[in-house]
Amino acid sequence: MKIARLASPLFVVVALGLVGCGNRSSGYSPKPAEEVKPVDLATVDKANVFPLKEGNSWTFESQVAITLPNGQSQTNTEDITLRVERIATEGGETRAEIHVIREADVDPETGQLTEDAAQQKADRSGWMVNSEGIYQTAGSRDLLNYSPALPSLLFALKQGDEQEFITTGPLPAGNAENNTIPVRRMIVRHTALGPQQVDTERGTMPAFSTQTVLLYPASGDDVEGLSAALSKLREAGVTDVTTATSGTPSEPAEGTSEEGTSTDGTSTEGTSTEGTSTEGTGTEGTSTDGATTDGSTGDSTTALSSSLPTVPPFVASTSTVFWSPGVGMVRFRQVVIQPSGVRIVQTLRLKDYDLKS
Template identity: 30%
Template sequence: MIWKATLAFALLASLTLIGCNSQKASGYQPKPSKKAEVKPVEPGKEATLFPMAEGNQWTFEVEAAGRTDEITLKVISISPMEGGIKARLEFTSGTQVIDKQAWEITSNGIFQLSAGNPEVTFSPRQTAVPFPIEVGKKFAWKGTALLPIGQAGPSSHKNEVQAWQLVDSGIGRVTALPIQTYAEFMAKVDGQDVPATMASTTYWSPGIGLVRYVQRIAVGNATSGQTLRLKSYVVK
């Protein structure tokens, strides 16, 4: 999966405990604050991992290359298709569109069709989340797409569905499903093909969408990375 965003940052949410005075009122027993619990998505509601409605948007804090920024992902349009829906989305930084994407959601999963500006079509489409959700499930992809370094070309991916977990975000701690991806591809550096790899984890939260994305890239001996952390969202 490709999130062609340039910058990102992560905030750690903190838990506040309720204290009590040494002189307690008669019959009063202070109760500790409730701990967040992992709440996986209900069967049949897997599509809520990426809520698709025109106008839905997610704002992220981003960190990359020692820089920080804020970017927004917005659903521009929705169109019905046989067995599901197709959505067009845009990443913006301020007023600038930095990435255009197309997605499909069907009973079989969440799929990415394209990314980039100009847009690059993925052939075949990439599976982001397979349905039904099975922790430990492994799935692979091989084809042509927008590479993590911004070039278009062939790559191969190995993916695994990880266990549900609580994830810190700018909106607090939320339940999320991590999808780990390891990709191999060739990068053009000074006109030469150089072996490259990408390792990433995408965290999806029911009823919210993408809450965190961590990516690390190695091109030859050079490495880089970026992290997106959800700051706010609007979902219809």
């Protein structure tokens, strides 16, 4: 099966085919948490939460896991680097163009792009930082705009606060036939998850995590109709509407929670389930990424699903980002669920960074 390219809320990734992809095992292993002071967005240097200077770069271990409806799956691991290529500052806003450089695109002897990579358009994204927050303004190799821009961190939102609106921009899952990224309208639901501690290869870092959910119809453009149907689901008690992508909703088992937070609101990032037992590794159905409910089985699930409002099939993309002031993004996880049952999970873990003075 051919899987479409993905355009995550952070940058574009080329998704894997299921045969013949290079791969290596993940080098990540959770480290004991160190005590670090929690992030207080009210007092941080807002202009420096995401340091945007030309030449700044961040290297991550990237892991992409694809699972098909029949259970067939594949995981690909590689290093990728995000590098700031262009900067423009005006009127209190800093805008940047960031390129994605993959391990396979770099000549190990020279450290430069290979000839083939240099001749291709880079995966890239547009970003903006101002006094209100951090936003993605564009994505894909062609820098297709989001209008309005996607918030990745809003300084005024407190833990648990949510903002919802409709945007137009490149979809999180592209066209598998011609490997393009269509532009359409999407529902955006952005939530502040709160302070967290994140383990990286540069040590434990204080971070503030947010979650952005993108929802759009599998066919057509009736975003308002989808929004109304999902609102009815929430009124019926379904807190995680991403379980209804195929049109048959189900409610997560009691006690599960959103990615990176436990049910009592305390952090688990880097010290518990994240990166060990729940990331596409055989505990499907008990994951804390907020989008998996396959573990609910039996007559109770059937009864629950039949009693809930139905919705038209749609695609759900859930992205969780961890921002560390003065460093930038230190962890990222995206889960894309399609109506067909295809599930794609991408995780980025910070390995190193180089910030220009």
